[in-house]
Amino acid sequence: MKTYKQLLVVGVVLFGLLSFTLPSESTTYKCMIQMTNYTGESAYVVVSLINPKGDYEETLSVQGDDDEWYHDISEWWKFYGKKRGNIDAITGATIAGGARNISIIAIDDSKIDAGYSIRFETAVEDQEYYTKDVAFPLTSETVKSKQEGTGFIRYVRIMPN
Amino acid sequence: MTISIWRYSHLALAVSSFVFIFLASVTGIVLAFQPISEQIQPYKSDGFDTVSLAETLSVFNKAYPEVTTLEIDTNDFVSASVISENDKNLNGYFNPITAEFLGKKIESSKVFQFATTLHRSLFLKGVGRFFMGLCSFLLFLIAVSGAVLILKRQRSIKKFFAKIVNDNFAQYWHVVLGRLSLIPIIIITVTGVYLSLLKFNLLPESNMSQSINYEAITERPKQDIAAFAVFKNIKLTDVKSVEFPFSSDVADFYTIYLKDKKIVVNQFTGEVLSEINYPLVTLLSTLSLNLHTGKGSIIWSLVLAFASINILFFIYSGFAMTLKRQKAKLRNKLKKHKCEYIVLVGSENGSTIPFANAFYKQLLKAGKTAYITELNKYQTFKKAKHIIVFTATYGEGEPPTNANTFLQQLKNTEQLQPLSFSVVGFGSYAYPDFCQFALDVDRGFTAQHAHQFLPPFKINDRSLEAFNQWVSSFNTASGLALHIPQKKLVAPPKRTKALQVVRKTEVKTNPDNTFIVTLKPAKNLRFNSGDLLAVYPENDYRERLYSIGKVAGNIQLSVKHYANGFGSNYLNSLQQNTVFKARVINNAAFHFPEKATRVLLIANGTGIAPFVGMLHENTSKIDTHLYYGLREQESLIVYKYDLDVVLKNKQLHQIHLAFSRVGNTKYVQNLLQNDAVFVAETLQNNGVIMLCGSLAMQKGVLETLNAICETQNQKPLRYYQEKKQLKMDCY
Structure with missing residues (x-):
């Protein structure tokens, strides 16, 4: 009886370890978003992984935790709004003008140097919505770089953690 | 004319904005409890008030592989964003002394979120924000015009908080609460307007660009963060937030936002690279936000809630008064x-x-x-x-x-x-x-x-x-025979309280047909000697008023019985232990003074009733003299016991009696005339004279008093009356 139990425990642990380690050939990156000194409400910022065809592949990070306003980030909403996966773990607060935010994002190693790119969308209540505030191809060079923004973002810095 | 312009504006502003103000007040009351609900959370750590920035930063850097930001909110809760061993973001409250994780950030409840959006934008985004800002400004104007109306009413700034007479519920409380909440309301509206201007970018923009010479930044001499002089000198209580360096590059540094300035510090040497004071706009914005929301202070939040409740009451009482004026x-x-x-x-x-x-x-x-x-x-x-x-x-x-x-x-x-x-x-x-x-x-x-x-x-x-x-x-x-229908002029009895008859003296045994009735309130009832008791013999609009003497917690009335007296017959018919309903009317203008150098009480007949009560309440033994006019010695018998008690206790210093039916007819004013110097001296030294009794006596006494004042003090009696040294209740 006792041995059965032990076996069961070992089995579960093994299964857990395998299932979590197998697809985890990903690297975490530290990503800093520095905003411009704009005035107004804090900005919603969505970071997404874009596949070589130019479509959304995965949501990497969402700054802005009030889902009432998500539909204002319309391009991304077309992708996310259909399925509404669980993004609690990668969601943070909106970022105010002049402020910076640092978050950890995880990207599959297979996506580097494979035609994928990363996109930062920003939207502020009653102001503009930038679909490509910052966007750049994912290469082993760009994952440790600083990229200038074109909208509410002044620049983004990213580096492997 | 000037009053009506102010009153007209006060009303016009209120009419044009009351719907928005109503919404803002209701949501404001709800929102006042948000800072309170946050403050009572257990995230404030012991020792927070004394720890230095150097200690906190050092312990955080040791405890976590990486820290990105640290914030101290208005509740003195320390929150941070750190990256833990397994590369996970960890956000929440931390202990600033041990760097221990305390709990997730407080999520504002759906109720507060809903109320906030309604409060600032009515769910209409920019348009709504504009309207709420405008209504805040209108409320400011309403408060100002209201203050002017009070000034006009009170005639001077000094008397702004002077007593007013309560003759109408809506009006009295509109003024009393208006004065109390004037300053909170002005603060709420001014900060509300300021916050709106801020949202619409209508305030001068601040330029906070820092100039750092990146060429000159060096890694040497390296120091431990715990030894950074600049951090050691900053108390954590003065810090708003800290941005940690993004990487170990020397061009990445610590940015510390203090209450009044922002400093940039080299992450290796602790050298201060830049220091910028916040512009006035930023400081005012923080102040406005804290004052408007009550963040960080339970007491101020309660004041805000109180002011918001009052605004609702003002909407009600203001319209009630307007309707009444329209009707009239x-x-x-x-x-x-x-x-x-x-x-x-x-x-x-x-x-x-x-x-x-x-x-x-x-x-x-x-x-x-x-x-x-x-x-x-x-x-x-x-x-x-x-x-x-x-x-x-x-x-x-x-x-x-x-x-x-x-x-x-x-x-x-x-x-x-x-x-x-x-x-x-x-x-x-x-x-x-x-x-x-x-x-x-x-x-x-x-x-x-x-x-x-x-x-x-x-x-x-x-x-x-x-x-x-x-x-x-x-x-x-x-030669006309006009008869005024009374029903429209007097409201039926309201707010009456049950009273029980404790005892009543016999009319027959009294030479003046006077009797004393003692009543015990069934429930807790607040009243003072000098207040009035309104009795409703037929339980309709007709009321009769009697002056109250408070003796041993009971209401004591002195009533003269008339054969056809509406009120006196009714009271005389009450048997012991009967319970009936009557209303106490506060008569603050005729209460015994709490402080006075001397008090002269002047009465005739049943006018002594309130004074008997006041003398019993004269526990501080103010030098008090009674001048009492009555028919004959026997008339005094009903009061004798009570007066003997207060004389013995030194609550009454002396009694002067005037008998109108014995020997030489004498009235109270004759007694006063005899004591002219004493009376004049009493007024001169800020003493108080109180008068209760018949209108005929009042006329005679006032004439005598005025003559005494003019001959002895070279001042009219009016002078003392204005100083509230003369109090009267005559019928």
């Missing part, structure tokens, strides 16, 4: 140039108008041609023969708003026929200039050589009895 508007059936009788009304808040209207209607009913209008609309009335004026007095002997140009117009207007006039003044003994304006109107007509049909008549506290008395003398003089 004057309407005519006949053209003014066809009427013989002209009824003129002077009223500040409309309470005199029902009397004038009732009289006007009875004139019409009696088949007379009558026209009713405001005093300010005085002009040539082609057929006028009789003018009847009903007027209140405003503030300190001033005319009410709708009568303020009357005296001037009176001088400049010619009437075609000889006029007779009668003036009725409405007012309250609580004010020193009782019915002063009515007397001025009377004098004005006399100066125009009009015929005084009836002498000026003063009515205290809208007394129906007094009004009927005047109507009957008008009937006698004019």
